[in-house]
Amino acid sequence: MHIVVCIKQVPDSAQIRVHPVTNTIMRQGVPAIVNPYDLFSLEEALQIKDRVGGRVTVLTMGPPQAEAALRKCISFGADDAILVTDRAFAGADTLATSYALAAAIRQISRDLAVDIVFTGKQTIDGDTAQVGPGIAKRLELQLLTYVSKIESLDATRREIVIQRRAEGGVQVLQTKLPCLITMLEGTNEMRFASMENMFRAARYPIRVWDRAAAGIDDISKIGLKGSPTVVSKVFAPKASEIRAEIIETEGNEARDLAVTLVGKLFTKHPKLGEAIVKQAA
Numbered sequence: 001m002h003i004v005v006c007i008k009q010v011p012d013s014a015q016i017r018v019h020p021v022t023n024t025i026m027r028q029g030v031p032a033i034v035n036p037y038d039l040f041s042l043e044e045a046l047q048i049k050d051r052v053g054g055r056v057t058v059l060t061m062g063p064p065q066a067e068a069a070l071r072k073c074i075s076f077g078a079d080d081a082i083l084v085t086d087r088a089f090a091g092a093d094t095l096a097t098s099y100a101l102a103a104a105i106r107q108i109s110r111d112l113a114v115d116i117v118f119t120g121k122q123t124i125d126g127d128t129a130q131v132g133p134g135i136a137k138r139l140e141l142q143l144l145t146y147v148s149k150i151e152s153l154d155a156t157r158r159e160i161v162i163q164r165r166a167e168g169g170v171q172v173l174q175t176k177l178p179c180l181i182t183m184l185e186g187t188n189e190m191r192f193a194s195m196e197n198m199f200r201a202a203r204y205p206i207r208v209w210d211r212a213a214a215g216i217d218d219i220s221k222i223g224l225k226g227s228p229t230v231v232s233k234v235f236a237p238k239a240s241e242i243r244a245e246i247i248e249t250e251g252n253e254a255r256d257l258a259v260t261l262v263g264k265l266f267t268k269h270p271k272l273g274e275a276i277v278k279q280a281a
């Protein structure tokens with residue numbers, strides 16, 4: 001079983017701020033981490049490897065510093081890591097990113113056929129959730145999104161059964177491999193890195209691919225040239241001016257609370273009573 005896990009290095013969004021005047025993202029001093037959603041995918045891939053054997057390759061497209069994110073994944077137990085990096089990828093939107101990653105996965109398959117591709121549900125910076133489906137479409141893989149559990153995997157029959165979160169319930173789907181899975185958050189708990197894997201990660205010779213090594217000839221499909229998306233504005237939403245209020249009641253709590261709330265509503269909106277009477281008439 002050969003599993004490719006796509007991971008993205010992202011700025012820790014908990015520490016990001018938007019510049020109040022220029023409305024640009026202030027990245028200075030913000031630590032880079034592995035996109036947290038991708039760790040659920042990596043853990044799921046490692047669990048499959050533990051159960052049925054195989055190989056887990058982590059893949060990222062990003063600047064040279066993204067190598068650190070790949071090393072982190074090796075320390076958790078991934079077998080191999082590939083960094084796809086080239087100035088030609090700069091300015092890529094989700095269309096161009098999924099094109100480049102799909103090309104790299106095709107290249108990876110030349111050495112060893114890929115059975116499952118994992119991506120996270122979304123990233124915490126771009127947040128579009130488009131890259132996984134984009135890769136699946138380009139590689140013509142069965143697409144399983146919002147997966148909450150892998151029920152079974154039959155490596156011999158090349159069949160997988162999963163549960164996915166759907167509106168109003170859970171869907172159970174069965175399909176043939178190869179497939180692409182986008183894992184939901186909270187589905188598992190990332191294992192600790194062992195000392196042995198940490199040493200291995202520090203020394204691991206990460207494979208670095210430029211555009212040509214990733215098998216991309218057509219530069220009109222990558223980077224800014226291959227990106228039809230235009231970001232017209234980035235802004236920090238205004239903080240709400242409404243403050244939460246603690247209301248204390250005694251006696252019949254539910255009734256008292258309702259009376260207090262309705263009273264407050266009519267005090268705040270003095271014309272509300274009139275409007276209700278008008279509407280009812």
Ligand SMILES: Cc1cc2nc3c(=O)[nH]c(=O)nc-3n(C[C@H](O)[C@H](O)[C@H](O)COP(=O)(O)OP(=O)(O)OC[C@H]3O[C@@H](n4cnc5c(N)ncnc54)[C@H](O)[C@@H]3O)c2cc1C
Pocket residue numbers: 006007008035037038059060061062090091092093094095097101118119120121122123125126127128129130131132227229230231
């Ligand atoms: C016009 C435009 C210009 C941009 N220019 C730049 C730029 O110059 N530099 C820049 O850093 N970003 C740039 N971006 C952002 C970039 O397009 C996104 O970061 C990228 O396409 C991924 O989209 P996302 O973060 O929404 O991922 P999602 O679709 O939310 O990600 C889903 C999953 O796909 C996988 N994935 C996503 N991205 C990668 C990746 N790079 N490598 C491996 N796996 C991945 C992960 O598993 C992730 O969980 C630009 C965006 C636009 C619209």
